C-alpha cells in the first residue's frame with residue numbers, strides 16, 4: 481500500500497508530498513536539527529565523504545530541499561553542484577541560504593521531479609539524495625532516472641532512514657519515532673499529518689539488502705553500505721554499470 485502524507489482521495493503521493501513540503505518548508509531546517517539533536521548534519525557529511533576521491537566532480541543533488549546537502553557538497557569538495565526539488569517552497573529557502581552564503585556561482589537550483597529529470601544521459605560524476613527517495617511516488621522510476629544521468633562508473637550516494645534492529649535500542653527509538661517525534665513535529669510545524677507520515681513512510685520503506693535490490697534493478701552496483709547511529713539511517717553507495 482502506498483503511504484501518503486494526507487491520504488486524500490484522488491490525489492497522488494507526489495502531489496501530497498509537494499504540498500506537505502511546501503507547507504513545512506519554513507520550519508523544516510529547525511525541526512530537522514531539533515528532532516535529530518543535530519545528528520543529521522554529521523550523517524550528510526559522512527555521505528559526502530564517500531565522494532572525496534572523485535577528481536573534478538560534477539554533482540547533482542536531487543530532492544535537495546532547503547539545500548543543506550548541496551551547500552555541504554560544495555564546501556567539502558569545492559565543486560559546482562546542481563540541486564533539484566519538487567517543492568518550490570523548499571527551493572525558496574535553499575535559494576536564500578545559497579545567496580546568504582555567497583554561493584550563487586557554485587550552486588544552481590531548479591524545480592524538477594527526480595522521476596523525470598531534465599538532464600541528458602551520462603552527465604554527472606555523481607548523483608546524491610538525502611532523505612528523498614522514501615518520498616518518491618515510484619521508487620524504481622526515480623532510481624533509474626538518477627542512474628540515467630550518471631556517467632558510466634559514476635556514483636550514486638543515498639542517505640535514507642532505516643530501521644534499527646538491536647534490543648533495546650530498537651524499542652526505545654521506535655517509541656521516540658512513533659510518539660515523541662510526531663508530537664513535537666506536529667506542534668511546531670502545525671502539520672500533524674506531516675510528522676505522522678514520517679515514521680509511517682520509514683516503516684513501509686525497504687532498507688539494507690532489500691533497498692540494494694532496487695539499486696541493482698536501476699543498473700547501480702552496490703559498493704558500500706554504512707549503518708549510522710545503530711541503524712537509524714543508512715548510506716548506500718553504488719556505481720553505475
Ligand SMILES: C[S@@+](CC[C@H](N)C(=O)[O-])C[C@H]1O[C@@H](n2cnc3c(N)ncnc32)[C@H](O)[C@@H]1O
Pocket residue numbers: 494497498501542543544545546547548549564565566567570592593594595609610611612615616617622
Ligand atoms: C525530507 S526532505 C530532504 C531534503 C534534503 N535533501 C535534506 O537532506 O534535508 C525530502 C525532499 O524530497 C523532495 N522530493 C520528494 N519527492 C521528490 C521527487 N519526486 N522529485 C524531487 N524532489 C522530491 C521534497 O520536496 C523534499 O524537499
